[in-house]
Amino acid sequence: MGALSPTLDATFFALSDPKRRGILDRLGRGPATLSELAGPSGLTLNGIKKHVGILELAGLVETEKVGRVRECRLGSATTLGEAGEWIEAHRRAWEGRLDRFGRFVERAP
């Protein structure tokens, strides 16, 4: 079930950092420039660029040069959807397995 997937690798890795999840929270309220993202994050502009680059590689963020600044916005919701589907499929399989084990224990003499 999707064990080999460069998309999942990139998405889960991008989501594994609190600063990057914070950037997604911020962009959920609307687009922002790199400097606007750097402001409240406590990161340098270079730090923000690195994190935005990782989110962009995963397709979670898109950026566009507008005049002298780079504007960032949320990318495709599909990327997040695929990661959600992987988790949901495994959670169901996981709970199903535990349920079957529970019934086996109940039936045991």
Added chain:
Amino acid sequence: MGALSPTLDATFFALSDPKRRGILDRLGRGPATLSELAGPSGLTLNGIKKHVGILELAGLVETEKVGRVRECRLGSATTLGEAGEWIEAHRRAWEGRLDRFGRFVERAP
């Protein structure tokens, strides 16, 4: 929305590697020793130990010393549930925002 969460950091990081997702797939079919996990994975026993350690830190896998071997099984489904909830909440917010933008564009003169 959960931007600062060491649990989410550890879970998403653990899921970001195809070998580790493969270990979860395998343990979904039942418990296995470290050697049994190493066999089909193409990893050394030390490589498997490292990956299992990362999954264990995230709570996705539990291990127990049984005689001379270490047995591995799936951990709590709650850990996976929390990561799934984070993704689902963001996916909904994300799609809602795109819907509102779509309606705005449709209404624009």
